[in-house]
Amino acid sequence: MERIKRNERMAALTQMLTASPNRIFTLSHFCELFGAAKSTLSEDVDILRETFAAFGLGELSTVTGAAGGVRYRPAMSRQSALAFVQTLCQELQSPSRLLPGGFLYLNDILCMPDIVRGMGVIIAGEYYDAAPDFVLSMETKGIPVALMTAQSLGVPLVIARRASKVYEGPAVNINYVAGSSGRIETMSLSRRAVHEGQRALIVDDFIKAGGTAKGMMDLMGEFGVNVVGAAFVMAMAQTREKLIHDEKALMVMHMDAAAPSTLRVRPADWLSCEARA
Amino acid sequence: MERIKRNERMAALTQMLTASPNRIFTLSHFCELFGAAKSTLSEDVDILRETFAAFGLGELSTVTGAAGGVRYRPAMSRQSALAFVQTLCQELQSPSRLLPGGFLYLNDILCMPDIVRGMGVIIAGEYYDAAPDFVLSMETKGIPVALMTAQSLGVPLVIARRASKVYEGPAVNINYVAGSSGRIETMSLSRRAVHEGQRALIVDDFIKAGGTAKGMMDLMGEFGVNVVGAAFVMAMAQTREKLIHDEKALMVMHMDAAAPSTLRVRPADWLSCEARA
Numbered sequence: 001m002e003r004i005k006r007n008e009r010m011a012a013l014t015q016m017l018t019a020s021p022n023r024i025f026t027l028s029h030f031c032e033l034f035g036a037a038k039s040t041l042s043e044d045v046d047i048l049r050e051t052f053a054a055f056g057l058g059e060l061s062t063v064t065g066a067a068g069g070v071r072y073r074p075a076m077s078r079q080s081a082l083a084f085v086q087t088l089c090q091e092l093q094s095p096s097r098l099l100p101g102g103f104l105y106l107n108d109i110l111c112m113p114d115i116v117r118g119m120g121v122i123i124a125g126e127y128y129d130a131a132p133d134f135v136l137s138m139e140t141k142g143i144p145v146a147l148m149t150a151q152s153l154g155v156p157l158v159i160a161r162r163a164s165k166v167y168e169g170p171a172v173n174i175n176y177v178a179g180s181s182g183r184i185e186t187m188s189l190s191r192r193a194v195h196e197g198q199r200a201l202i203v204d205d206f207i208k209a210g211g212t213a214k215g216m217m218d219l220m221g222e223f224g225v226n227v228v229g230a231a232f233v234m235a236m237a238q239t240r241e242k243l244i245h246d247e248k249a250l251m252v253m254h255m256d257a258a259a260p261s262t263l264r265v266r267p268a269d270w271l272s273c274e275a276r277a
Numbered sequence: 278m279e280r281i282k283r284n285e286r287m288a289a290l291t292q293m294l295t296a297s298p299n300r301i302f303t304l305s306h307f308c309e310l311f312g313a314a315k316s317t318l319s320e321d322v323d324i325l326r327e328t329f330a331a332f333g334l335g336e337l338s339t340v341t342g343a344a345g346g347v348r349y350r351p352a353m354s355r356q357s358a359l360a361f362v363q364t365l366c367q368e369l370q371s372p373s374r375l376l377p378g379g380f381l382y383l384n385d386i387l388c389m390p391d392i393v394r395g396m397g398v399i400i401a402g403e404y405y406d407a408a409p410d411f412v413l414s415m416e417t418k419g420i421p422v423a424l425m426t427a428q429s430l431g432v433p434l435v436i437a438r439r440a441s442k443v444y445e446g447p448a449v450n451i452n453y454v455a456g457s458s459g460r461i462e463t464m465s466l467s468r469r470a471v472h473e474g475q476r477a478l479i480v481d482d483f484i485k486a487g488g489t490a491k492g493m494m495d496l497m498g499e500f501g502v503n504v505v506g507a508a509f510v511m512a513m514a515q516t517r518e519k520l521i522h523d524e525k526a527l528m529v530m531h532m533d534a535a536a537p538s539t540l541r542v543r544p545a546d547w548l549s550c551e552a553r554a
Contacts, residue, residue, distance in 0.1 A: 008328040010287040015295055015334040020391065051285040057292040103444040107467060111436060113428035114297065139417045140436060144424045151390035159388060159417060167380040190384060 004034050009044050017048075017060065017072035022128070022154030026069040045070050056080055058121075073128060074121040074152045078271065081122045085250050085267040088115070092251070092265045102257035104265075110141050110205055110233065119250060120148025122271075123203060123231045126248060127153065130228040132201035134158045134194060136220065138187065138212055142204035145233055149203045158200075160219060164188040174219050179209025179243060187215050189223070196224035201231070208236040210243035217244060235268065281311050286321050294325075294337065294349035299405070299431030303346040322347050333357060335398075350405060351398040351429045355548065358399045362527050362544040365392070369528070369542045379534035381542075387418050387482055387510065396527060397425025399548075400480060400508045403525060404430065407505040409478035411435045411471060413497065415464065415489055419481035422510055426480045435477075437496060441465040451496050456486025456520060464492050466500070473501035478508070485513040487520035494521060512545065 004012075013030065027041050034041070049060040058074045076084065088109065097105040109115055123145070132153060137146035138160045150157040164171035168190035178185045194200070202216050213230055220227050235249035250271070254264040281289075290307065304318050311318070326337040335351045353361065365386065374382040386392055400422070409430060414423035415437045427434040441448035445467040455462045471477070479493050490507055497504050512526035527548070531541040 006284055007287050007324050008331070010284050011291045011325050011328040012332045012334065014288045014291040015329070015332070018292055018295060019394075047284050048288050051288040052292070054285070055289045055292070057289060099444060099446045101443055105444065105446055105467075105469065107436070107445060107470065108433065111424070111427075111434040113424060113431075113434065116424070117296075117428070140420070140438065143417070143420045144434065147388070147390060147393070147421045147424060150388075151394070154390075156385065157388040157390065157421065159384070161417065166378055167376060167382065168384060169376045169382055190382075192382065193384065 004036065006044065006047075009034050009036065009041075010048065013044060013048060017070065018058070018074070020154065021072055021074050021152050022124075024063050024067065024069040024071045029069075073124075075125050076118070076121050078273070081125075082267055082271045084118050084122070085271055089251055089265040089267060092253075093263060095261070095263075098260045098263060102255055102260055104234075104253060104255075104263070106205065106234065107141065111144055113144075116144040116148045119145045119233060120150075120152050122250065123149045123248070124152030126231065127201050127229050130201065131199060132228050133198040134200055136160060136194075136200045136202050136216055137204055138216060141206070142233070145205065146203040149201070149231070153201070158189070158193050160216060161188045162186060164190075168193075172219065172222050174215060174222060176215030176218060177211050179211030179214075185212075185215070187212075187219055189219055194220075194223050194225055198223075198225045199228045200225050201229050202227060203231050205233045206236070207232040207234070207242065207244075207247060207249060208238070210247070213247065214243040234265075281313070283321065283324075286311050286313065286318075287325065290321060290325060294347065295335070295351070297431065298335075298349055298351050298429050299401075301340050301344060301346040301348045306346075350401075352402050353395070353398050355550070358402075359544055359548045361395050361399070362548055366528055366542040366544060369530075370540060372538070372540075375537045375540060379532055379537055381511075381530060381532075381540070383482065383511065384418065388421055390421075393421040393425045396422045396510060397427075397429050399527065400426045400525070401429030403508065404478050404506050407478065408476060409505050410475040411477055413437060413471075413477045413479050413493055414481055415493060418483070419510070422482065423480040426478070426508070430478070435466070435470050437493060438465045439463060441467075445470075449496065449499050451492060451499060453492030453495060454488050456488030456491075462489075462492070464489075464496055466496055471497075471500050471502055475500075475502045476505045477502050478506050479504060480508050482510045483513070484509040484511070484519065484521075484524060484526060485515070487524070490524065491520040511542075 030041050052060050134156045135146050135150040136158045147157050170191040171188045173188045200220050217227050230247040232249040234251045237252050237254045249268050256262045307318050329337050411433045412423050412427040413435045424434050447468040448465045450465045477497050494504050507524040509526040511528045514529050514531045526545050533539045
């Protein structure tokens, strides 16, 4: 094999590491691939780490120990995250997005790969330390952002359904009270989708009173799964207490349902904090 | 600003180009960012192109003309795609995946970011030339692979729903005959989701008789949208003619419903062709 130059290794390493976020690659894996010495690869990784940091492209870290190696985690600085969310807020405040009944048209935003990827990176950044085994979402609108969060975390996505389906096998169904309508709804998850003792991160598009989120937590309880966090694209500001706690939303929406022109969408407070906790 | 070395530019360029697939970046954009001359950036791009090609990491191309620049497209060689799909087929043939009624448990596969990303890259590769404006999927199971296809193509995802929702605004509803059950079902899409004259690529998880796919085509017809292709993760092999034509599936499933042990899952024929058409 022809000798591979550092330039080329840089490009290839970057592509491979960023295509599999949060996965640990051993240095030996790359040594073999590139026919280079470990010391050379170590230098490569050092240069990469600095470059990623300098351009705000994510975090490259060296994990020590028996299962150690190099790991890439997509990350956005708090400042970039705030700017990203502020741009979204601007867009969402457009009067043309207001729908009858005080609803806001969000679907396009929730389906643009670039945008949901950014949201997923920001959300994942808050939960790397919680080390979830999977991301749970309730069909349908939250699936894209939940998938992108799962991708950044390097874990599978699990989708709860509104009814059990023949192609999902034995399922656990629970009933929950939808916060906004007060109606009893059903949520279903295949028995084989998750396992007792796993850790779940809930990701969904919208939280109002938290009824659906509470349902997802109850569903995880039935499986013996520990919920390590809950994140949403948008939260409805309201005085009534939510049914769940410690959730994180990217944006907060204020609106007096009787006067839709009062609509205001702003970044969530935790994004505005200068430094990470 | 400190002078940036080629090594560092390589890493940063790779990350930025691959994070926004199928988008054209002008060389001037990078010249400004790195404080480097156009000739230097041109050389960088040449090295990148060769490196990506050598390691099978996708296609970097230079687009000429007024709107020209550099564009990255994720791509898998036909050989890698076949190997990827063969591994999936092996996994899916496991008897533990068989469900009553001759259904196959696919949900985990359809929700693993790495796997749906690979599927999306393979599907996108077949439709770059058709230049769709968006990817259309029908909720729920096909959404992850459709999103990843949309990401590779650099276009939005559009999700058709089973019923119109208050938070989607005015919607167009159509009825269609679900191929497998023969029942009349409804499919709904927000009026503002797509525009007349656009081009759609349909991506979904499963095609049996093609009733749902036909429904999506009819729905696009109502919007004056041109369907440029239809791709599926899995097709059911059957003698009865499908309701749509020219669809592409990654895998084909054979099973005699009366004898589930006859289950066989194989890569679709077009993947086995040595060379691209």
